[in-house]
Amino acid sequence: MTINDPNFQTLGHCFFSLSLPVEVETWVQQENWVALDQWLSDQVQSTGLIGQKLSHYLNNYSVEHIISLRTSPDEDGIWHDDGSRDLAFSLSLNPLPESIKGGDLAMRKKDSPHLETLIPAQKWGTLILFLTGKQGFEHKTCAVEAGKRLVAAGWATERSS
DSSP: OOOOOHHHHHHSEEEEEOOOOHHHHHHHHTTOHHHHHHHHHHHTSTTSHHHHHHTTTOSSEEEEEEEEEEESSOOOOOOBOOTTOSEEEEEEOOSOGGGOEEOOEEEEETTOTTOEEEEOOOOTTEEEEEEOGGGTEEEEEOOEEESEEEEEEEEEEEOOO
């Protein structure tokens, strides 16, 4: 894995704005999770929207992904580091992120547990790539207090040569 961006190395995350096809919005509105999941399976490949970003940092990789819908009442997630993976991602599928209270993605360096960064719900199509325990970071999702927080989340692992 190669991270040449010093901000990414220091902060543990970076943002990209993706232009998602109109079909994705339709699937989200209709809660057609099967179609959305099939589309995501294509997009994490090296030629897909997400895969093109992952390929900047990883050469030959595999990806696991989920669709995560969190609503209130909710609980904070636990701090964890996805230690067996190289990179993690969160793709915002929130049509109205301003209607979400809570649901922040919290990140911190494992050796500095008192210094955490809170990333609020992002606008539609925002991709957050973030570092895992392999690079000394951990994260959690904070409780959603109001609204619905919908993301596609995933984990990329570089395959051995």
